[in-house]
Amino acid sequence: MNASKHHVSSGDFTVWRKALEYMYPNGQLVQPLGSWILADPADWLEYWEWFATLDGQFLYFREGPSIWHRFLRRPNSHHSYFGEFLVENTPLVPLRRATIEGDVHTLFLLNSSVQPALPTPEAPEEIQLGDCLALAPTIAWVTAYMRTSPSIQPLLDDIANGKAVAVGDGSYFEIYGVGSSAWILSSADGSSWIEGGGIVPGPIPDLNSYRCELGALLGLGVGTACLKNLLPETKHFMITACDNLEALRKSTVDRTKVKTTWKSVDLISQILDVWSKQHCTQLPQRVYGHQDDKRMGPLTFVEQLNVRMDKLAKTLAIRSFG
Protein backbone atom coordinates (compact mmCIF):
# COMPACT_ATOMS: atom_id res chain seq x y z
CA MET A 1 0.00 0.00 0.00
CA ASN A 2 1.06 3.55 -0.59
CA ALA A 3 0.71 6.53 1.71
CA SER A 4 0.60 10.06 0.38
CA LYS A 5 2.38 12.85 2.27
CA HIS A 6 1.29 16.42 2.61
CA HIS A 7 3.17 19.42 3.88
CA VAL A 8 3.38 19.25 7.68
CA SER A 9 3.63 22.49 9.62
CA SER A 10 4.84 23.12 13.17
CA GLY A 11 1.18 23.71 14.11
CA ASP A 12 0.40 20.17 12.94
CA PHE A 13 3.06 18.79 15.31
CA THR A 14 1.51 20.79 18.14
CA VAL A 15 -1.90 19.20 17.47
CA TRP A 16 -0.23 15.78 17.21
CA ARG A 17 1.43 16.18 20.62
CA LYS A 18 -1.79 17.51 22.14
CA ALA A 19 -3.68 14.41 20.95
CA LEU A 20 -0.90 12.14 22.24
CA GLU A 21 -1.25 13.72 25.67
CA TYR A 22 -4.91 12.70 25.66
CA MET A 23 -4.10 9.20 24.44
CA TYR A 24 -1.26 8.71 26.92
CA PRO A 25 -2.27 10.51 30.12
CA ASN A 26 0.96 10.87 32.20
CA GLY A 27 2.79 9.27 29.27
CA GLN A 28 1.06 5.91 29.77
CA LEU A 29 -1.78 4.11 28.05
CA VAL A 30 -4.87 3.59 30.20
CA GLN A 31 -5.22 0.11 28.72
CA PRO A 32 -1.76 -1.33 27.97
CA LEU A 33 -1.24 -3.23 24.76
CA GLY A 34 -1.01 -7.00 24.90
CA SER A 35 0.87 -9.58 22.86
CA TRP A 36 1.91 -8.88 19.30
CA ILE A 37 -0.24 -10.18 16.45
CA LEU A 38 2.08 -10.94 13.55
CA ALA A 39 0.85 -11.70 10.05
CA ASP A 40 4.29 -13.00 9.10
CA PRO A 41 7.12 -14.05 11.49
CA ALA A 42 9.60 -12.14 9.28
CA ASP A 43 7.83 -8.90 10.27
CA TRP A 44 9.27 -9.24 13.77
CA LEU A 45 12.72 -8.07 12.69
CA GLU A 46 11.56 -6.09 9.65
CA TYR A 47 9.36 -3.42 11.24
CA TRP A 48 11.22 -2.43 14.40
CA GLU A 49 14.65 -0.87 14.94
CA TRP A 50 15.98 -1.82 18.36
CA PHE A 51 16.28 -5.34 19.73
CA ALA A 52 17.77 -7.04 22.77
CA THR A 53 19.00 -10.59 23.22
CA LEU A 54 16.95 -12.74 25.59
CA ASP A 55 19.66 -12.57 28.28
CA GLY A 56 20.04 -8.81 27.78
CA GLN A 57 23.78 -9.10 27.05
CA PHE A 58 23.55 -7.28 23.70
CA LEU A 59 21.46 -4.62 22.04
CA TYR A 60 21.00 -4.71 18.29
CA PHE A 61 20.11 -1.85 15.98
CA ARG A 62 18.74 -2.70 12.54
CA GLU A 63 20.57 -0.39 10.13
CA GLY A 64 19.49 -2.25 6.99
CA PRO A 65 18.16 -5.64 5.89
CA SER A 66 21.51 -7.35 6.60
CA ILE A 67 23.45 -4.62 8.41
CA TRP A 68 23.08 -4.71 12.17
CA HIS A 69 24.89 -2.82 14.93
CA ARG A 70 25.64 -4.79 18.08
CA PHE A 71 26.12 -2.97 21.42
CA LEU A 72 27.61 -4.64 24.49
CA ARG A 73 26.07 -4.26 27.97
CA ARG A 74 28.23 -2.40 30.46
CA PRO A 75 29.77 -4.56 33.22
CA ASN A 76 27.74 -4.69 36.47
CA SER A 77 24.77 -3.02 34.79
CA HIS A 78 21.32 -4.27 33.86
CA HIS A 79 20.12 -1.64 31.42
CA SER A 80 23.17 0.40 30.38
CA TYR A 81 25.12 -0.32 27.17
CA PHE A 82 28.31 1.03 25.58
CA GLY A 83 27.85 3.51 22.72
CA GLU A 84 30.43 1.73 20.53
CA PHE A 85 29.17 -1.03 18.28
CA LEU A 86 30.23 -3.82 15.96
CA VAL A 87 28.68 -4.21 12.50
CA GLU A 88 27.19 -7.64 11.90
CA ASN A 89 24.96 -9.59 9.58
CA THR A 90 21.43 -10.44 10.64
CA PRO A 91 21.71 -12.03 14.10
CA LEU A 92 20.65 -15.65 14.33
CA VAL A 93 19.78 -15.62 18.03
CA PRO A 94 16.18 -14.94 19.13
CA LEU A 95 15.61 -11.25 19.85
CA ARG A 96 13.15 -9.18 21.83
CA ARG A 97 11.85 -5.89 20.47
CA ALA A 98 13.27 -3.12 22.63
CA THR A 99 12.74 0.55 23.41
CA ILE A 100 15.91 2.46 24.26
CA GLU A 101 17.02 5.97 25.02
CA GLY A 102 20.43 7.58 25.30
CA ASP A 103 23.18 9.13 23.19
CA VAL A 104 26.33 8.12 21.34
CA HIS A 105 28.11 7.33 24.62
CA THR A 106 25.56 5.33 26.56
CA LEU A 107 22.34 3.56 25.68
CA PHE A 108 19.65 2.56 28.17
CA LEU A 109 17.27 -0.30 27.63
CA LEU A 110 13.88 0.96 28.84
CA ASN A 111 11.74 -2.08 28.16
CA SER A 112 11.26 -4.95 25.74
CA SER A 113 8.74 -7.52 24.55
CA VAL A 114 9.12 -11.09 23.39
CA GLN A 115 8.12 -12.50 20.02
CA PRO A 116 4.71 -14.19 20.21
CA ALA A 117 4.25 -17.84 19.37
CA LEU A 118 2.92 -18.42 15.88
CA PRO A 119 -0.87 -18.59 15.89
CA THR A 120 -2.33 -21.87 14.70
CA PRO A 121 -4.16 -21.33 11.42
CA GLU A 122 -7.93 -21.45 11.80
CA ALA A 123 -9.43 -24.67 10.49
CA PRO A 124 -12.09 -24.09 7.83
CA GLU A 125 -15.67 -24.58 8.98
CA GLU A 126 -16.95 -28.05 8.15
CA ILE A 127 -20.32 -29.77 7.86
CA GLN A 128 -21.35 -33.42 7.76
CA LEU A 129 -22.43 -34.49 4.29
CA GLY A 130 -23.47 -38.15 4.27
CA ASP A 131 -20.52 -40.10 5.60
CA CYS A 132 -17.96 -37.35 4.95
CA LEU A 133 -16.90 -34.05 6.52
CA ALA A 134 -17.09 -31.36 3.84
CA LEU A 135 -16.43 -27.63 3.77
CA ALA A 136 -19.29 -25.40 4.85
CA PRO A 137 -21.10 -23.69 1.94
CA THR A 138 -19.83 -20.22 1.13
CA ILE A 139 -23.25 -18.90 0.08
CA ALA A 140 -25.97 -19.67 2.58
CA TRP A 141 -29.24 -19.09 0.69
CA VAL A 142 -28.41 -21.60 -1.99
CA THR A 143 -28.05 -24.35 0.61
CA ALA A 144 -30.97 -23.32 2.86
CA TYR A 145 -32.29 -26.79 2.05
CA MET A 146 -29.63 -29.51 1.80
CA ARG A 147 -29.83 -33.30 1.88
CA THR A 148 -27.58 -36.15 0.89
CA SER A 149 -27.69 -39.89 0.33
CA PRO A 150 -26.36 -41.95 3.28
CA SER A 151 -22.96 -42.22 1.57
CA ILE A 152 -21.41 -39.70 -0.83
CA GLN A 153 -18.22 -41.67 -1.47
CA PRO A 154 -19.47 -43.08 -4.84
CA LEU A 155 -20.36 -39.50 -5.85
CA LEU A 156 -16.85 -38.30 -4.98
CA ASP A 157 -15.33 -41.14 -7.01
CA ASP A 158 -17.52 -40.32 -9.99
CA ILE A 159 -16.69 -36.60 -9.80
CA ALA A 160 -12.98 -37.44 -9.72
CA ASN A 161 -13.45 -39.75 -12.74
CA GLY A 162 -15.57 -37.26 -14.67
CA LYS A 163 -18.71 -39.47 -14.57
CA ALA A 164 -20.85 -37.46 -12.13
CA VAL A 165 -23.79 -35.36 -13.27
CA ALA A 166 -24.97 -32.04 -11.84
CA VAL A 167 -28.41 -30.72 -12.68
CA GLY A 168 -30.14 -27.53 -11.58
CA ASP A 169 -33.56 -26.05 -12.11
CA GLY A 170 -35.43 -22.96 -11.02
CA SER A 171 -39.06 -22.16 -10.45
CA TYR A 172 -40.67 -18.73 -10.56
CA PHE A 173 -44.12 -17.84 -9.21
CA GLU A 174 -44.79 -14.42 -10.66
CA ILE A 175 -48.05 -13.74 -8.83
CA TYR A 176 -46.39 -14.34 -5.47
CA GLY A 177 -43.10 -12.68 -6.45
CA VAL A 178 -41.17 -15.75 -5.31
CA GLY A 179 -38.43 -17.64 -7.12
CA SER A 180 -36.60 -20.74 -5.99
CA SER A 181 -33.71 -22.86 -7.14
CA ALA A 182 -32.86 -26.52 -6.66
CA TRP A 183 -29.77 -28.44 -7.63
CA ILE A 184 -28.35 -31.94 -7.38
CA LEU A 185 -24.93 -33.52 -7.72
CA SER A 186 -25.37 -37.18 -8.53
CA SER A 187 -23.18 -40.19 -9.20
CA ALA A 188 -23.59 -41.79 -12.63
CA ASP A 189 -25.93 -44.49 -11.29
CA GLY A 190 -27.94 -42.08 -9.09
CA SER A 191 -27.26 -44.02 -5.89
CA SER A 192 -25.17 -41.28 -4.27
CA TRP A 193 -26.19 -37.64 -4.35
CA ILE A 194 -26.29 -34.24 -2.70
CA GLU A 195 -29.27 -31.99 -3.34
CA GLY A 196 -30.02 -28.51 -2.16
CA GLY A 197 -31.86 -25.33 -2.89
CA GLY A 198 -33.35 -22.15 -1.57
CA ILE A 199 -35.33 -19.02 -2.27
CA VAL A 200 -33.62 -16.73 -4.78
CA PRO A 201 -32.83 -13.34 -3.22
CA GLY A 202 -33.24 -10.00 -4.95
CA PRO A 203 -35.79 -7.27 -5.60
CA ILE A 204 -39.10 -8.48 -7.10
CA PRO A 205 -38.69 -6.52 -10.39
CA ASP A 206 -35.43 -8.43 -10.99
CA LEU A 207 -36.93 -11.86 -10.30
CA ASN A 208 -37.69 -14.08 -13.28
CA SER A 209 -37.21 -17.68 -14.35
CA TYR A 210 -33.79 -16.85 -15.81
CA ARG A 211 -32.56 -15.58 -12.42
CA CYS A 212 -33.90 -18.73 -10.76
CA GLU A 213 -32.00 -20.91 -13.24
CA LEU A 214 -28.84 -18.92 -12.52
CA GLY A 215 -29.49 -19.52 -8.81
CA ALA A 216 -29.59 -23.25 -9.51
CA LEU A 217 -26.29 -23.08 -11.42
CA LEU A 218 -24.79 -21.17 -8.51
CA GLY A 219 -25.99 -23.95 -6.22
CA LEU A 220 -24.12 -26.49 -8.34
CA GLY A 221 -20.94 -24.46 -7.97
CA VAL A 222 -21.36 -23.99 -4.21
CA GLY A 223 -22.22 -27.67 -3.72
CA THR A 224 -19.12 -28.75 -5.62
CA ALA A 225 -17.00 -26.24 -3.68
CA CYS A 226 -18.12 -27.93 -0.43
CA LEU A 227 -16.44 -31.12 -1.66
CA LYS A 228 -13.18 -29.38 -2.57
CA ASN A 229 -11.13 -30.90 0.25
CA LEU A 230 -12.45 -34.40 -0.62
CA LEU A 231 -11.65 -34.23 -4.32
CA PRO A 232 -8.27 -34.65 -6.07
CA GLU A 233 -6.24 -31.53 -6.73
CA THR A 234 -5.84 -32.48 -10.37
CA LYS A 235 -8.16 -31.01 -12.98
CA HIS A 236 -11.42 -32.92 -13.37
CA PHE A 237 -14.71 -32.30 -15.15
CA MET A 238 -18.40 -32.61 -14.36
CA ILE A 239 -21.48 -32.31 -16.57
CA THR A 240 -23.64 -29.40 -15.40
CA ALA A 241 -27.07 -29.47 -16.96
CA CYS A 242 -29.84 -26.89 -16.98
CA ASP A 243 -32.92 -26.25 -19.14
CA ASN A 244 -32.19 -22.55 -19.72
CA LEU A 245 -29.68 -22.19 -22.51
CA GLU A 246 -28.88 -18.53 -21.84
CA ALA A 247 -28.22 -19.17 -18.14
CA LEU A 248 -25.97 -22.06 -19.11
CA ARG A 249 -24.05 -19.84 -21.54
CA LYS A 250 -23.64 -17.10 -18.94
CA SER A 251 -22.33 -19.57 -16.35
CA THR A 252 -19.28 -20.30 -18.50
CA VAL A 253 -18.75 -16.91 -20.09
CA ASP A 254 -15.27 -15.38 -20.20
CA ARG A 255 -14.81 -13.23 -17.10
CA THR A 256 -13.55 -10.26 -19.10
CA LYS A 257 -16.75 -10.19 -21.18
CA VAL A 258 -19.09 -9.75 -18.21
CA LYS A 259 -20.89 -6.39 -18.11
CA THR A 260 -22.51 -4.90 -15.05
CA THR A 261 -25.49 -3.98 -17.23
CA TRP A 262 -26.39 -7.67 -17.69
CA LYS A 263 -29.47 -8.91 -15.89
CA SER A 264 -28.64 -10.83 -12.68
CA VAL A 265 -24.95 -10.03 -13.06
CA ASP A 266 -24.60 -10.52 -9.29
CA LEU A 267 -25.35 -14.24 -9.65
CA ILE A 268 -23.30 -14.59 -12.84
CA SER A 269 -20.21 -13.12 -11.18
CA GLN A 270 -20.69 -15.38 -8.14
CA ILE A 271 -20.97 -18.47 -10.38
CA LEU A 272 -17.75 -17.54 -12.18
CA ASP A 273 -15.99 -16.83 -8.87
CA VAL A 274 -17.10 -20.11 -7.27
CA TRP A 275 -15.97 -22.28 -10.19
CA SER A 276 -12.69 -20.40 -10.65
CA LYS A 277 -11.59 -21.39 -7.13
CA GLN A 278 -11.82 -25.15 -7.64
CA HIS A 279 -10.12 -27.87 -9.64
CA CYS A 280 -13.44 -29.12 -10.98
CA THR A 281 -14.51 -27.61 -14.31
CA GLN A 282 -18.02 -27.46 -15.70
CA LEU A 283 -19.05 -29.29 -18.87
CA PRO A 284 -22.30 -27.44 -19.62
CA GLN A 285 -25.07 -29.45 -21.20
CA ARG A 286 -28.57 -28.37 -22.11
CA VAL A 287 -31.43 -30.55 -20.91
CA TYR A 288 -34.98 -30.07 -22.15
CA GLY A 289 -37.28 -29.30 -19.25
CA HIS A 290 -40.59 -30.91 -18.22
CA GLN A 291 -40.02 -33.97 -20.35
CA ASP A 292 -42.29 -35.98 -18.06
CA ASP A 293 -45.22 -33.90 -19.36
CA LYS A 294 -44.16 -33.49 -22.95
CA ARG A 295 -42.88 -36.85 -24.04
CA MET A 296 -43.90 -40.46 -23.74
CA GLY A 297 -41.26 -43.11 -23.18
CA PRO A 298 -38.33 -43.38 -20.85
CA LEU A 299 -36.43 -40.24 -19.86
CA THR A 300 -32.67 -39.99 -19.88
CA PHE A 301 -30.91 -39.85 -16.50
CA VAL A 302 -30.25 -36.12 -16.83
CA GLU A 303 -33.92 -35.49 -17.74
CA GLN A 304 -35.04 -37.49 -14.70
CA LEU A 305 -32.84 -35.37 -12.47
CA ASN A 306 -34.21 -32.23 -14.09
CA VAL A 307 -37.79 -33.32 -13.36
CA ARG A 308 -36.78 -34.12 -9.78
CA MET A 309 -35.19 -30.69 -9.34
CA ASP A 310 -38.20 -28.98 -10.90
CA LYS A 311 -40.41 -30.59 -8.25
CA LEU A 312 -37.98 -29.73 -5.46
CA ALA A 313 -37.78 -26.09 -6.58
CA LYS A 314 -41.57 -25.83 -6.68
CA THR A 315 -41.81 -27.42 -3.21
CA LEU A 316 -39.31 -24.92 -1.78
CA ALA A 317 -41.18 -21.98 -3.32
CA ILE A 318 -44.59 -23.21 -2.10
CA ARG A 319 -43.19 -23.72 1.39
CA SER A 320 -41.98 -20.12 1.43
CA PHE A 321 -45.40 -18.61 0.79
CA GLY A 322 -47.18 -21.20 2.91
Added chain:
Amino acid sequence: MISRKLMYPLPALTLTEKECTYIMAPAIRTALPNAGISSCISSIVRHAPTQSLGLEVPNLYTTMGTARTSLLVEHCWQKTPTGRLLQIVIENHVLDVGLFGYIWDNTRFASFLQWCSHHSWLYSVCSFNNEHEISLSIGHAQLHPKRINDRALMEMASEFLQSTSELRAFNRVRMLHNVVSLADITSANGKKIDRIFTSSSEFEGSRNNFECIQASCQQW
Protein backbone atom coordinates in the same frame (compact mmCIF):
# COMPACT_ATOMS: atom_id res chain seq x y z
CA MET B 1 -32.82 11.10 -22.00
CA ILE B 2 -29.32 12.41 -21.27
CA SER B 3 -27.35 12.94 -24.47
CA ARG B 4 -24.50 10.50 -25.15
CA LYS B 5 -22.10 13.43 -25.26
CA LEU B 6 -22.89 14.04 -21.60
CA MET B 7 -23.12 10.36 -20.64
CA TYR B 8 -19.74 9.05 -21.78
CA PRO B 9 -17.46 11.14 -19.55
CA LEU B 10 -19.72 10.83 -16.49
CA PRO B 11 -17.88 7.96 -14.69
CA ALA B 12 -14.66 9.97 -14.74
CA LEU B 13 -16.23 13.12 -13.28
CA THR B 14 -16.81 14.30 -9.73
CA LEU B 15 -19.45 16.97 -10.34
CA THR B 16 -21.54 18.24 -7.46
CA GLU B 17 -25.34 18.02 -7.48
CA LYS B 18 -25.51 21.77 -8.07
CA GLU B 19 -23.20 21.57 -11.07
CA CYS B 20 -25.27 18.73 -12.55
CA THR B 21 -28.46 20.77 -12.15
CA TYR B 22 -26.77 23.72 -13.85
CA ILE B 23 -25.66 21.56 -16.79
CA MET B 24 -29.11 20.04 -17.29
CA ALA B 25 -31.07 23.28 -16.82
CA PRO B 26 -31.02 24.49 -20.48
CA ALA B 27 -32.17 21.10 -21.76
CA ILE B 28 -34.92 20.84 -19.16
CA ARG B 29 -36.10 24.39 -19.87
CA THR B 30 -36.44 23.60 -23.58
CA ALA B 31 -37.56 19.97 -23.57
CA LEU B 32 -40.33 20.06 -20.99
CA PRO B 33 -42.42 22.92 -22.51
CA ASN B 34 -42.09 21.24 -25.92
CA ALA B 35 -43.55 18.10 -24.36
CA GLY B 36 -46.44 20.15 -22.98
CA ILE B 37 -45.14 20.13 -19.42
CA SER B 38 -44.30 23.16 -17.35
CA SER B 39 -40.52 23.62 -17.07
CA CYS B 40 -41.06 24.75 -13.47
CA ILE B 41 -42.38 21.37 -12.36
CA SER B 42 -40.85 20.12 -9.13
CA SER B 43 -37.60 18.20 -9.58
CA ILE B 44 -39.00 15.44 -7.37
CA VAL B 45 -41.84 14.83 -9.84
CA ARG B 46 -39.51 15.37 -12.79
CA HIS B 47 -37.10 12.61 -11.77
CA ALA B 48 -39.59 10.22 -10.15
CA PRO B 49 -40.34 6.95 -12.01
CA THR B 50 -43.53 6.72 -14.08
CA GLN B 51 -44.95 4.09 -11.66
CA SER B 52 -44.98 6.86 -9.06
CA LEU B 53 -46.60 9.26 -11.56
CA GLY B 54 -43.30 11.01 -12.20
CA LEU B 55 -41.79 12.01 -15.55
CA GLU B 56 -38.75 9.73 -15.22
CA VAL B 57 -36.36 12.35 -16.56
CA PRO B 58 -32.88 10.97 -15.77
CA ASN B 59 -30.98 12.78 -13.05
CA LEU B 60 -27.44 13.61 -14.21
CA TYR B 61 -26.04 13.49 -10.66
CA THR B 62 -27.56 10.07 -9.91
CA THR B 63 -26.52 8.74 -13.31
CA MET B 64 -22.96 9.92 -12.69
CA GLY B 65 -22.85 8.37 -9.20
CA THR B 66 -24.18 5.00 -10.28
CA ALA B 67 -21.95 4.96 -13.37
CA ARG B 68 -18.87 5.49 -11.16
CA THR B 69 -19.89 2.74 -8.75
CA SER B 70 -20.70 0.40 -11.61
CA LEU B 71 -17.32 1.08 -13.22
CA LEU B 72 -15.51 0.49 -9.92
CA VAL B 73 -17.26 -2.84 -9.32
CA GLU B 74 -16.84 -4.05 -12.89
CA HIS B 75 -13.15 -3.24 -13.29
CA CYS B 76 -12.10 -4.43 -9.84
CA TRP B 77 -13.92 -7.75 -10.30
CA GLN B 78 -12.54 -8.29 -13.80
CA LYS B 79 -9.05 -7.29 -12.64
CA THR B 80 -8.51 -5.15 -15.74
CA PRO B 81 -5.57 -2.70 -15.90
CA THR B 82 -8.05 0.03 -14.89
CA GLY B 83 -9.21 -2.22 -12.04
CA ARG B 84 -5.64 -2.56 -10.77
CA LEU B 85 -5.20 1.21 -10.85
CA LEU B 86 -8.46 1.55 -8.94
CA GLN B 87 -7.18 -0.95 -6.36
CA ILE B 88 -4.16 1.33 -5.81
CA VAL B 89 -6.51 4.28 -5.38
CA ILE B 90 -8.56 2.27 -2.87
CA GLU B 91 -5.40 1.35 -0.91
CA ASN B 92 -4.30 4.99 -0.88
CA HIS B 93 -7.70 5.88 0.48
CA VAL B 94 -7.36 3.18 3.16
CA LEU B 95 -4.08 4.73 4.31
CA ASP B 96 -5.54 8.21 4.22
CA VAL B 97 -8.53 7.10 6.30
CA GLY B 98 -6.29 5.22 8.75
CA LEU B 99 -8.99 2.97 10.22
CA PHE B 100 -9.01 -0.82 10.54
CA GLY B 101 -11.21 -2.93 8.28
CA TYR B 102 -13.14 -2.19 5.09
CA ILE B 103 -13.63 1.37 3.91
CA TRP B 104 -17.02 0.52 2.38
CA ASP B 105 -18.69 0.56 5.79
CA ASN B 106 -21.05 3.51 5.39
CA THR B 107 -21.55 3.86 9.16
CA ARG B 108 -17.96 5.15 9.49
CA PHE B 109 -18.11 7.56 6.56
CA ALA B 110 -19.39 10.46 8.66
CA SER B 111 -16.34 10.25 10.92
CA PHE B 112 -13.57 9.76 8.35
CA LEU B 113 -14.88 12.40 5.96
CA GLN B 114 -13.65 14.91 8.55
CA TRP B 115 -10.00 14.16 7.95
CA CYS B 116 -9.56 12.28 4.66
CA SER B 117 -8.75 13.98 1.36
CA HIS B 118 -11.84 15.18 -0.53
CA HIS B 119 -9.95 15.73 -3.77
CA SER B 120 -10.17 12.18 -4.98
CA TRP B 121 -12.41 10.24 -7.33
CA LEU B 122 -12.82 7.50 -4.74
CA TYR B 123 -13.94 9.93 -2.07
CA SER B 124 -16.72 11.08 -4.41
CA VAL B 125 -17.74 7.44 -4.94
CA CYS B 126 -17.83 6.78 -1.18
CA SER B 127 -19.72 10.01 -0.58
CA PHE B 128 -22.38 9.21 -3.20
CA ASN B 129 -22.75 5.63 -1.94
CA ASN B 130 -23.11 6.82 1.64
CA GLU B 131 -25.70 9.38 0.58
CA HIS B 132 -27.74 6.74 -1.28
CA GLU B 133 -27.10 3.84 1.12
CA ILE B 134 -25.23 1.79 -1.48
CA SER B 135 -23.04 -0.87 0.09
CA LEU B 136 -20.05 -2.34 -1.76
CA SER B 137 -18.05 -5.45 -0.99
CA ILE B 138 -14.97 -5.01 -3.17
CA GLY B 139 -12.01 -6.70 -1.47
CA HIS B 140 -8.98 -4.58 -0.65
CA ALA B 141 -5.89 -4.60 1.57
CA GLN B 142 -6.88 -3.63 5.09
CA LEU B 143 -5.19 -2.17 8.14
CA HIS B 144 -5.19 -4.53 11.11
CA PRO B 145 -4.40 -4.24 14.82
CA LYS B 146 -0.84 -5.32 15.56
CA ARG B 147 -1.27 -6.11 19.23
CA ILE B 148 -4.04 -7.13 21.56
CA ASN B 149 -5.99 -3.97 22.63
CA ASP B 150 -4.48 -2.09 19.68
CA ARG B 151 -6.57 0.74 18.22
CA ALA B 152 -6.30 2.90 15.11
CA LEU B 153 -4.76 6.29 15.87
CA MET B 154 -7.41 8.11 13.85
CA GLU B 155 -10.18 6.37 15.75
CA MET B 156 -8.66 7.55 19.02
CA ALA B 157 -7.88 11.03 17.73
CA SER B 158 -11.51 11.49 16.63
CA GLU B 159 -12.53 10.94 20.27
CA PHE B 160 -10.26 13.69 21.58
CA LEU B 161 -10.02 16.22 18.74
CA GLN B 162 -13.25 17.93 17.85
CA SER B 163 -12.47 20.17 14.91
CA THR B 164 -11.93 19.04 11.35
CA SER B 165 -8.77 21.14 11.02
CA GLU B 166 -7.21 19.48 14.07
CA LEU B 167 -8.09 16.01 12.81
CA ARG B 168 -6.55 16.83 9.45
CA ALA B 169 -3.42 18.19 11.12
CA PHE B 170 -3.15 15.02 13.22
CA ASN B 171 -3.62 12.89 10.10
CA ARG B 172 -0.89 14.78 8.24
CA VAL B 173 1.62 14.02 10.99
CA ARG B 174 0.44 10.42 11.18
CA MET B 175 0.99 10.05 7.44
CA LEU B 176 4.39 11.71 7.72
CA HIS B 177 5.48 9.17 10.34
CA ASN B 178 3.82 6.40 8.29
CA VAL B 179 2.10 4.95 11.37
CA VAL B 180 -1.39 3.59 11.78
CA SER B 181 -2.10 2.32 15.26
CA LEU B 182 -1.13 2.68 18.90
CA ALA B 183 1.25 -0.28 18.59
CA ASP B 184 3.34 1.73 16.12
CA ILE B 185 4.04 4.59 18.52
CA THR B 186 4.06 2.75 21.85
CA SER B 187 7.16 1.39 23.55
CA ALA B 188 7.98 -2.30 23.21
CA ASN B 189 6.29 -3.25 26.48
CA GLY B 190 3.01 -1.72 25.26
CA LYS B 191 2.57 0.78 28.10
CA LYS B 192 4.24 4.10 27.33
CA ILE B 193 4.57 6.44 24.40
CA ASP B 194 7.78 5.99 22.43
CA ARG B 195 9.37 9.43 22.95
CA ILE B 196 10.73 9.52 19.43
CA PHE B 197 7.21 10.25 18.19
CA THR B 198 6.89 13.40 20.28
CA SER B 199 9.64 15.24 18.41
CA SER B 200 8.91 17.59 15.52
CA SER B 201 10.69 15.57 12.88
CA GLU B 202 9.80 12.67 10.62
CA PHE B 203 10.18 9.21 12.13
CA GLU B 204 13.01 7.52 10.23
CA GLY B 205 12.29 3.94 11.22
CA SER B 206 9.74 1.63 9.73
CA ARG B 207 6.59 0.17 11.23
CA ASN B 208 5.11 -1.28 8.03
CA ASN B 209 5.81 -1.82 4.35
CA PHE B 210 3.57 0.95 3.03
CA GLU B 211 5.33 2.92 0.31
CA CYS B 212 5.11 6.68 0.24
CA ILE B 213 4.09 8.53 -2.91
CA GLN B 214 3.18 12.11 -3.62
CA ALA B 215 -0.35 13.28 -2.99
CA SER B 216 -0.81 14.26 -6.64
CA CYS B 217 -0.91 10.59 -7.67
CA GLN B 218 -3.98 10.12 -5.52
CA GLN B 219 -5.87 13.05 -6.90
CA TRP B 220 -7.19 11.79 -10.22
